Amino acid sequence: MQVLSESLKLNQTLTQLGLEGNIIGAEGMQSLSESLKVNQTLTHLDLHDNQIEDDGMQAFSEALKVNQxxxxxxxxxxxxxxxxxxxLGEALKANQTLTHLDLAWNQIGEEGMQVLSRGIKSKPNPYRTGS
Incomplete structure (x- = not known):
């Protein structure tokens, strides 16, 4: 994951990346997070079934706060x-570009869902027009 992440820092054309089912884990997410802080082309990222867990998501959320x-x-x-x-909920408050988020089959829990909900509520609707 470190080698791929370094490449993503320099990428100027790739817009979609599927990394599903690769057992990336928390350490791999840390590397990926560092690249997403500077990558300016990736618009679609599939990370389903990678054992990210809480630690990996916490690192990744820091990248989502600044990714554009x-x-x-x-x-x-x-x-x-x-x-x-x-x-992730805290990251959603800062992120201005994410429009599609799939969190199926995780262990979010009630408290996590409440924070996630607050992050989603704070987003302005880009499709709403008029006053």
């Missing part, structure tokens, strides 16, 4: 629990 291109993100089947979801 990612629009679609698939995170299903990653054992993301309440702590990872809380971090």
């Amino acid at each position: 291109t990612l629009a679609q993100l698939a995170l299903s089947c990653n054992e993301i629990g309440a702590e990872g979801t809380k971090a």
Whole structure:
């Protein structure tokens, strides 16, 4: 994941990346997160079924706060629990580009869902027109 992440930092053309089912884990997510902080082309990222868990999601959420291109993100089947979801909810408050988020088959829990909900509520609707 470190080698791929370094390439993503320099990428100027790739817009979609599917990394599903690769057991990336928390350490791999840390590397990927660093690249997404600077990557300016990736709009679709599929990370489902990678055992990201809370630690990986917390690292990834820091990247989502500053990433300005990612629009679609698939995170299903990653054992993301309440702590990872809380971090994601906070990231959603800052992220201005994400329009599609798949969190199916995770362990979000009630508290995580509440924080996630607050992050989603804080987003302005880009399709709403008029006053």
